[in-house]
Amino acid sequence: MCRWLAYRGTPVLLDSLLYRPDHSLIDQSLHSKLGVETTNGDGFGVGWYSAYSDTPALLRDVGPAWNNRNLRELADHVRSPLFFAHIRASTGAAVQQSNCHPFRHGRWMFMHNGAIAGFSRVRRDLALLVDPALYSDIEGTTDSEVMFYLALTFGLDRDPPAAVAAMAAVVERVGREHGMEFPLQMTLALTDGERLWAFRYSSAHASRSLFYSKRVEALRRLHPDVSFFRDVSEETRLIVSEPLGDLPGAWKEVPENSYGVVQPGDDELHRFVPAAA
Template sequence: MCRLVGYVGPSIPLERIVTRPRHSLLQQSQHADEAKLAVNGDGFGMAWYVPETPEPGLYRDVQPAWSDANLASLCRVLRSELFLAHVRAGTTGGTSRANCHPFTHGRWSFAHNGQIGDFGHHRRALEATLPDWAYALRQGSADSELLFLMLLANGLDDDAEAAITATLAQVQDVTGPARQPTRITCLLSDGARLLGVRHASDGRTPTLYLSRGVLDHGGRALASEPLDGCPANWVAVPDDTLVTVTADGAQMSPLRHLTPASAHPLRRDTRRHISS
């Protein structure tokens, strides 16, 4: 499984999240504490937003994060108010730049930790759900990229929450009772907000934590593991939850299609606001 992190807040050098904390994403690439594999060496990447353009910058490589001599320098000089970063332990698709996260299209960026159950068996059926324009965007062979394209095809630009729930339902419909479970923890952003999603068909969802309050530089982060190594400073995002983080705060919502009231609009008072 992979490790991922996202940040929203005042503009900071990426190193404040990606490389410098005691249990940074760089540290997790070799010493993950809450994953089946401690080492995530099948590539890495970063997507970051700047005010001058709605589309994120993107840097990805197939090298392990710890062996890329450019990473520390880039993270020191690149500044952003919103960014995603990811280190990969590949489960599907070969080790190639096209299979490294984050994936981007237009204003959207996306990073995933997990797997689609029995992906090799269901890949053709899942790809067949894509309209021609979305299928034409496919560059790699990983299930994560396909999941991102399904989100786009299901209306991510118009209603992100509806696109997420529709895509999860679509995956479930195609894979059915797969021998391998579907496990999805992902981060995505449109440049204005950071979204985190946790869902698994077997209830064993890859971890995701939200910083309990603002960090020392005034922002908030979502991460696979607490970046400071102190769980008391972080809130574990529950299973089957969508968490939305902006510069103004964070809130968690149950995924609508997985709740008993799934046939009805999510009432505002079911949302859990996180104190800042």
């Protein structure tokens, strides 16, 4: 499995979240506390938005994040209001750059922790459901990328939660047709550069860990000595596979079978149920 981080809010240096926290994503690449594996060294990726383009920039590599000099250099110099970061522990797909998250299509970015059960058996059936106009854009061999392209096929541009619900329903239907009792395990994030959606769901109703940060106003009251909270706006929010530190009261677990929306104005939390398109 994997670990990931999604940030939306006041523009910050990537370093402030990738490296500086006590249990940063870089620390998690070696010492994950809540993941299936302690070490997540099968590649990494970061994707970020800037004022210069409507599409996100990506840096992905097959080596471990903890000793990548390019990532270290980038994190010290890139400031962004919305970025994804992902460290990978392969569930069987090859360790290659095209299999590293996040994935990008146009303005969309997507990353995932989890697996489609028996993917080698259901891969062909799922791939055939991808819109032919999109299929040639699939570069890698992961179940995650197929999930992304299924969501695009089912209308990600029009209604992201409905598209992800349709993708999950198809994965479960095809998986069960192939004898999989629990076909899907996912915590995933996606964004169009403006809003950020995060989903926690599994067929067994025992999903991988996922947390979100409390509102900045509350964090300032709880931890007035933490400069990061003083420097960011009220709308700043983090969603993470596991907390970046042990600050009391800073994190809440995303409920099982739910999804959240981080957006201008009030954020939202909803129940998630797979549903056919």
